[in-house]
Amino acid sequence: MKRALVTGITGQDGRHLSKLLVENGYQVFGLIRGQANPKAEMVLEENPAIEMIDGDLRDLSSLIAAVEQVQPDEVYNLGAISFVQLSFKQAELTAEITGLGVLRMIEAVRIVGGTDNNPIRFYQASSSEMFGKVRETPQTERTPFHPRSPYGVAKVFGHYTTMNYREAYGMHASSGILFNHEGPLRGLEFVTRKITNSLARIKLGLQNEISLGNLEAARDWGFAGDYVEAMWLMLQQEVPDDYVISTGEIHTIREFLDLAFEIAGYDSWEPYVRHDNRFDRPAEVDLLMGDATKAKEVLGWTPKVGFRELVEMMYESDLASETEKMRRNS
Numbered sequence: 001m002k003r004a005l006v007t008g009i010t011g012q013d014g015r016h017l018s019k020l021l022v023e024n025g026y027q028v029f030g031l032i033r034g035q036a037n038p039k040a041e042m043v044l045e046e047n048p049a050i051e052m053i054d055g056d057l058r059d060l061s062s063l064i065a066a067v068e069q070v071q072p073d074e075v076y077n078l079g080a081i082s083f084v085q086l087s088f089k090q091a092e093l094t095a096e097i098t099g100l101g102v103l104r105m106i107e108a109v110r111i112v113g114g115t116d117n118n119p120i121r122f123y124q125a126s127s128s129e130m131f132g133k134v135r136e137t138p139q140t141e142r143t144p145f146h147p148r149s150p151y152g153v154a155k156v157f158g159h160y161t162t163m164n165y166r167e168a169y170g171m172h173a174s175s176g177i178l179f180n181h182e183g184p185l186r187g188l189e190f191v192t193r194k195i196t197n198s199l200a201r202i203k204l205g206l207q208n209e210i211s212l213g214n215l216e217a218a219r220d221w222g223f224a225g226d227y228v229e230a231m232w233l234m235l236q237q238e239v240p241d242d243y244v245i246s247t248g249e250i251h252t253i254r255e256f257l258d259l260a261f262e263i264a265g266y267d268s269w270e271p272y273v274r275h276d277n278r279f280d281r282p283a284e285v286d287l288l289m290g291d292a293t294k295a296k297e298v299l300g301w302t303p304k305v306g307f308r309e310l311v312e313m314m315y316e317s318d319l320a321s322e323t324e325k326m327r328r329n330s
């Protein structure tokens, strides 16, 4: 039975990935930070086969202890401050966790090492946010980086650290440069889920409007369940490498609103959406569009869920859970 250690197991991707790994016959260990982290219970309810290990990406000794205890075949480093807007307000903490946290995690893997025949394989959750003010479209593994947020800067550090450990120590370390991926498990702070959840609440008469920032930004949105398969595939390759994971299709926030409101049975979203400059960013990423040709050719990976299906899935899930909450409260 293969053993995997997953940081960020309580996040969107951690929940999808741990499900996939258990289905693939792995024994899964999740790194959990803090005292009595309430999200750990939620993950265990979903997936009782997971074992939780204490540790924090700010604390190298806890990471070494976790790797020593688990003796993993594979480590997936998903833990981060991942909300771009928050990274402007907590830049130092973002550098500490999202940036230096990668160095600590991969250093723990290097120190513990695994056996010569079976070295520990490492996955780093890199991001399309590294492309920032994009130098070309679509973006590939060779497109230069130009990050536009403390989060993007920290991810560039983590990305180059992973590459450096691969080159300097011959480690099996790969980075997935993942474009935005969403789904019903997405945090409510991200724009897609904020829209589908607010829309469900508007439909049920629980809220009147949605406050949003820049509606002109365009993103290449895929489904998180598809993207975690790419993470796993990267670590099954003989040779470690970096891969762009994306759909190649872009939509603006405006287009997301068009489709979501149409699915919910409204003619127009305009009466329900208000601009609030608290959601504008000091520096914006206007457009991200990935070219995942390499992942298709080498990993055999392609996304399965399309844009309409994704928006429908998110709206239907929010409508069901908000209806259930209403029923319980009445």
Ligand code: NAP
Pocket (backbone or CB within 6 Å): 007, 008, 009, 010, 011, 012, 013, 014, 031, 032, 033, 034, 037, 039, 055, 056, 057, 058, 077, 078, 079, 080, 081, 082, 083, 097, 125, 126, 127, 128, 177, 178, 179, 180, 181, 182, 187
């Ligand atoms: P997410 O839902 O925000 O989850 C982040 C996870 O990081 C949570 O489990 C959180 O744990 C954990 N974490 C935060 N600080 C930590 C610390 N000090 N030590 C250990 N763990 C810590 O993020 P996601 O959407 O699943 O994304 C997973 C990874 O992929 C992140 O690194 C993100 O930056 C990257 N990424 C995401 C996307 C995307 O579109 N989703 C695209 C590209 C890259 P708590 O429960 O304790 O807070």
Ligand code: GDD
Pocket (backbone or CB within 6 Å): 082, 083, 084, 085, 126, 127, 128, 129, 178, 179, 180, 181, 189, 190, 191, 192, 194, 211, 212, 213, 214, 215, 217, 218, 219, 253, 279, 280, 281, 284, 285, 288
């Ligand atoms: N969150 C949010 N809230 N974003 C808004 C809002 C709002 O009210 N209004 C407009 N936006 C715009 C943002 O300015 C941005 O251009 C776009 O919607 C997407 O914002 P997010 O959903 O917060 O995602 P992100 O693209 O900044 O970052 C996500 O994707 C990255 C990959 O490109 C995160 O998951 C990152 O962790 C990930 O690396």
